[in-house]
Amino acid sequence: xxxxxxxxxxxxxxxxxxGNRRFAAGTSxxxxxxxxxxxxxxxxxxxxxxxxxxxxxxxxxEIIFDQGLGDLFVVRTAGHAAGPEVLGSIEYxxxxxxxxxxxxxxxxxxxxxxxxxxxxxxxxxARGYLRDVxxxxxxxxxxxxxxxxxxxxxxxxxxxRHTVDFLMERSRELADQVAAxxxxxxxxxxxxxxxxxxxxxxxxxxxxxxxALRPGxxxxxxxx
Numbered sequence: 317x318x319x320x321x322x323x324x325x326x327x328x329x330x331x332x333x334x335g336n337r338r339f340a341a342g343t344s345x346x347x348x349x350x351x352x353x354x355x356x357x358x359x360x361x362x363x364x365x366x367x368x369x370x371x372x373x374x375x376x377x378e379i380i381f382d383q384g385l386g387d388l389f390v391v392r393t394a395g396h397a398a399g400p401e402v403l404g405s406i407e408y409x410x411x412x413x414x415x416x417x418x419x420x421x422x423x424x425x426x427x428x429x430x431x432x433x434x435x436x437x438x439x440x441x442a443r444g445y446l447r448d449v450x451x452x453x454x455x456x457x458x459x460x461x462x463x464x465x466x467x468x469x470x471x472x473x474x475x476x477r478h479t480v481d482f483l484m485e486r487s488r489e490l491a492d493q494v495a496a497x498x499x500x501x502x503x504x505x506x507x508x509x510x511x512x513x514x515x516x517x518x519x520x521x522x523x524x525x526x527x528a529l530r531p532g533x534x535x536x537x538x539x540x
Contacts (some may be wrong), residue, residue, distance in 0.1 A: 322364040325500035325521055328417035332365055333513070334518075335382035337358050340511040347386025363389040366409035368398050368479070369421035370428065374508055377421065381513075389415060395428025396420060396454035396479055396487075407489045415494040418490065419482070421513070422476040429471055431456045469505070473516045476503040480517040494520040 322328040333391060338344050367377045371392045376389055387514075389409040390400055399427030400498060409415045431452040442450050452477060461476035480503045484491050493499040504513040515523070 319493065321328055321362055323416060325497070328364045328415075329500070329502060330419070332381050332419065336380060336511075336513045338382045339380050342410045344379075344382045346382065346384065348368060348387055353385050361386050361389075361413065363387055363409065363413060363415055365389070365417040365419055366391065366406050366413075366415045367419045367421055368396050368402060368406060368483075369391075369419075369425060370394065372423060372424060372426065375421065375423055375426075375506060380506065389413060393405060394446075394449045395426060395432070395453045395475070396422060397449045398427065398479060398482055399452065403483070403487050406483065407487055410493050410499050411489055418499060420479045420483070420501070420503045420517070421504070421506060422472045422475050422479075424468060424472055424508055425539075426472055426475075428453055429457070429468075429475055433471065436461075444538045473503075473505055477517045479503065480519060484519055 319474075322331045336346075350431065365387075366389045368379055368391045369375050371394045372528070375392075377390050377392075378384060378403030379419060381388070386443060389405075391405045393402060408417060410418065428449055431442065431446070432450045434440070436454060436457050437448050441447060456475035456478035459470065459478055460471045463474070465471055465474055480501055483501060490501070497520065500518070502515060502519070505516050506513045
């Protein structure tokens with residue numbers, strides 16, 4: 317097992333998916349989780365990816381991608397809702413820490429998306445700060461409805477794609493990094509029961525030549 321930190325967007329993407337395949341197959345290697353790694357990171361960090369994921373307790377990024385200390389710069393909010401603090405955190409990971417990959421990670425049975433769909437259907441308003449989460453997810457739900465989506469997977473994928481678009485549109489720093497080919501942004505949908513992540517959006521990675529990794533397909537055990 318290589319301990320080299322991936323330096324390019326494609327290397328980082330392949331490294332991340334390889335870890336997910338190990339986890340899904342029950343062959344996790346649990347890298348970078350010992351005392352030596354802890355000591356190496358005491359003075360500095362060099363993660364290879366920024367991961368914006370849902371706060372759902374079943375979506376622990378380092379576990380489902382078989383990574384360890386210092387590998388991922390993780391930002392988690394309910395429904396991976398993105399506001400100024402999230403944008404600033406992602407920009408820090410990209411521009412200060414030099415991460416070559418940004419990942420938006422959604423999942424099936426997402427409570428935030430379900431609550432937003434219910435709020436849109438009923439015309440209700442959530443109490444407290446949950447209202448802010450629903451308001452940030454609402455544009456994704458409305459876009460999915462306008463596109464004729466009528467299933468849970470479709471709504472989750474639409475929300476992931478909308479979040480990728482939101483990050484690129486709102487963060488000039490991130491867009492510039494992608495344009496300069498220093499980083500890429502991908503959107504993944506995770507299946508809770510299977511433990512697998514599939515690609516649904518990509519900015520800055522040319523995956524057209526790899527059918528197994530085109531957006532909307534799920535990597536298999538034999539794919540890169």
